Amino acid sequence: MTAPPSGAVITGLGVSPGRAVGPVARMPEPVAEPPAGSPPTTGTDPTAQADRVRLAAVRVRDDLRQQATRAHGESRAVLDATALMAADPALLAAAQAKVIGGLSAARAVWEAAGEVAEQLAEVGGYLADRVHDVAGVRDRIIAELSGLPSPGIPLGSRPYVLVARDVAPAEMAILDTSGCVALVTAEGSPTSHTAILARALGVPAVVAVTRALDLSPGTVVLVDGAAGTVRVDPPVRDVTAAFQVSTRPHVFDGIGRMADGRRVELLANVADIAGVKPAVEANAEGVGLFRTECCFLGHTQPPSVDEQVSVYREVFRAFPGRKVVVRTLDAGADKPLPFLRLSAEENPALGVRGVRVAARRADLLTDQLTAIAAAAGAESADVWVMAPMVSTAAEATQFAAACSRAGLVNAGVMVEVPAAALTASTILQSVRFASIGTNDLAQYAMAADRLQSELAHLNDPWQPAVLRLVQLTCQAGAALERPVGVCGEAAADAALACVLVGFGAASLSMTPRALADVAAVLAATSYNDCVRLAELALAAPDARQARHAVRTELPVLGELGL
Numbered sequence: 423m424t425a426p427p428s429g430a431v432i433t434g435l436g437v438s439p440g441r442a443v444g445p446v447a448r449m450p451e452p453v454a455e456p457p458a459g460s461p462p463t464t465g466t467d468p469t470a471q472a473d474r475v476r477l478a479a480v481r482v483r484d485d486l487r488q489q490a491t492r493a494h495g496e497s498r499a500v501l502d503a504t505a506l507m508a509a510d511p512a513l514l515a516a517a518q519a520k521v522i523g524g525l526s527a528a529r530a531v532w533e534a535a536g537e538v539a540e541q542l543a544e545v546g547g548y549l550a551d552r553v554h555d556v557a558g559v560r561d562r563i564i565a566e567l568s569g570l571p572s573p574g575i576p577l578g579s580r581p582y583v584l585v586a587r588d589v590a591p592a593e594m595a596i597l598d599t600s601g602c603v604a605l606v607t608a609e610g611s612p613t614s615h616t617a618i619l620a621r622a623l624g625v626p627a628v629v630a631v632t633r634a635l636d637l638s639p640g641t642v643v644l645v646d647g648a649a650g651t652v653r654v655d656p657p658v659r660d661v662t663a664a665f666q667v668s669t670r671p672h673v674f675d676g677i678g679r680m681a682d683g684r685r686v687e688l689l690a691n692v693a694d695i696a697g698v699k700p701a702v703e704a705n706a707e708g709v710g711l712f713r714t715e716c717c718f719l720g721h722t723q724p725p726s727v728d729e730q731v732s733v734y735r736e737v738f739r740a741f742p743g744r745k746v747v748v749r750t751l752d753a754g755a756d757k758p759l760p761f762l763r764l765s766a767e768e769n770p771a772l773g774v775r776g777v778r779v780a781a782r783r784a785d786l787l788t789d790q791l792t793a794i795a796a797a798a799g800a801e802s803a804d805v806w807v808m809a810p811m812v813s814t815a816a817e818a819t820q821f822a823a824a825c826s827r828a829g830l831v832n833a834g835v836m837v838e839v840p841a842a843a844l845t846a847s848t849i850l851q852s853v854r855f856a857s858i859g860t861n862d863l864a865q866y867a868m869a870a871d872r873l874q875s876e877l878a879h880l881n882d883p884w885q886p887a888v889l890r891l892v893q894l895t896c897q898a899g900a901a902l903e904r905p906v907g908v909c910g911e912a913a914a915d916a917a918l919a920c921v922l923v924g925f926g927a928a929s930l931s932m933t934p935r936a937l938a939d940v941a942a943v944l945a946a947t948s949y950n951d952c953v954r955l956a957e958l959a960l961a962a963p964d965a966r967q968a969r970h971a972v973r974t975e976l977p978v979l980g981e982l983g984l
């Protein structure tokens with residue numbers, strides 16, 4: 423494919439609002455495994471090949487060290503750790519021995535890294551968590567040997583727009599937001615974790631841009647994360663105009679209320695300790711979804727109870743006397759927790775994930791609940807606990823019993839499987855609350871993988887089927903007097919937030935950056951208006967018309983630039 427010409431606008435799905443301009447930095451494709459039987463380069467002396475491996479490792483180490491000096495925070499720490507690994511004599515010696523034994527240099531590095539990773543995983547603890555760094559070093563050395571661009575997120579001293587096929591959650595976690603001003607991906611969808619993390623970081627992002635990979639490095643692009651557009655070589659007047667549209671500044675005062683004074687709790691979604699600060703700064707009333715699995719992504723050994731207690735305490739401490747809803751581990755299709763040692767599955771999104779893991783590894787749930795209870799006992803936060811991916815009343819009952827054994831009273835469920843929404847009136851009898859995860863609820867109701875950009879139009883919480891499932895859950899909650907909240911990305915859409923409140927949602931939990939917008943729109947809208955908007959949305963024949971009908975009735979959105 424040829425690169426889009428100057429002035430061209432390529433489109434995708436805007437998933438994180440904001441505008442930014444900068445040169446394209448391409449994230450290289452992952453390094454492929456060199457074929458097993460690949461022979462050494464003919465006519466080359468094995469000793470010379472072994473020396474090539476050493477030189478490549480040295481170059482990778484030096485490059486990483488240099489990049490680390492330009493990076494900040496977590497990215498710097500990761501780069502330093504990876505540089506150390508590149509200089510690891512054990513890895514080098516093993517690779518060189520394999521080259522002397524007849525393997526190609528690239529294959530030798532691949533196999534040697536595999537052995538080192540296995541040894542680290544066996545030792546366990548901190549060292550086991552370095553397995554990820556070994557893979558990073560392996561790929562970099564192989565790229566160096568093969569003359570390929572270095573893998574991983576490129577780091578520049580100047581601002582850049584990151585263009586990638588997709589970015590894994592672990593890579594997003596080290597994204598250096600002082601360098602990366604916007605994100606454009608060829609894959610992904612509004613509810614993929616890449617999109618969720620981009621919103622949390624406040625990085626404008628457009629996903630599912632089919633022509634993204636045709637953009638050449640260095641080309642200047644103007645990214646509009648609300649409109650979902652990428653303009654190539656934008657004329658100065660367009661750049662000026664884009665940055666002139668500034669929205670009226672509004673802040674959330676920390677108490678969610680509607681125009682008629684009715685309360686709606688406005689909470690933050692938090693993934694890890696680093697996510698606490700933005701939530702506090704945005705004046706969140708508390709935490710409506712603490713995604714605990716994000717604290718342990720990539721760990722090859724289960725976190726100990728003590729380790730968990732210290733992580734949870736840090737989060738609880740930031741919200742004294744406030745509500746913090748902790749979700750137990752939700753390993754999923756794109757959130758790998760290697761320590762669970764789950765076997766490969768044909769359909770991971772339909773597999774052993776969320777609360778289902780407890781049937782295999784009850785010890786992990788027990789340890790986690792023990793840690794949550796200990797942390798809750800040591801801090802003053804009002805701790806609630808909920809299980810992900812519940813689909814039957816029996817799972818809800820078992821979870822509530824496990825919570826009770828750990829001394830946790832406020833047990834609830836996430837409603838993100840259609841079966842749970844349809845049977846909410848039974849499920850809610852054994853737990854105290856429900857929180858609707860609209861991201862997965864949309865994926866499962868519409869049978870559309872949330873990571874598939876091609877299906878993003880189906881994976882939309884405005885879909886009539888999804889709205890009905892939300893309504894059913896809220897009705898069940900109202901009948902049983904169990905509070906029902908929403909913690910999926912739908913809550914961060916200010917127009918949809920009104921609809922959710924109209925259905926009866928008592929709380930909305932979202933990325934901290936959306937709190938001010940959602941609070942401002944709710945403050946301008948009465949509860950009765952919300953009920954009417956919910957009826958309007960339900961009466962629409964499809965997602966597009968539902969969104970349009972509701973937005974037309976909310977002129978405040980335009981006034982706030984939303």
Ligand code: PEP
Nearest residue numbers: 838859860861862909910
């Ligand atoms: C959801 O599914 O809506 C949800 C909040 O959970 P996650 O996005 O972490 O799967």
Ligand code: MG
Nearest residue numbers: 838859861862
């Ligand atoms: Mg979910």
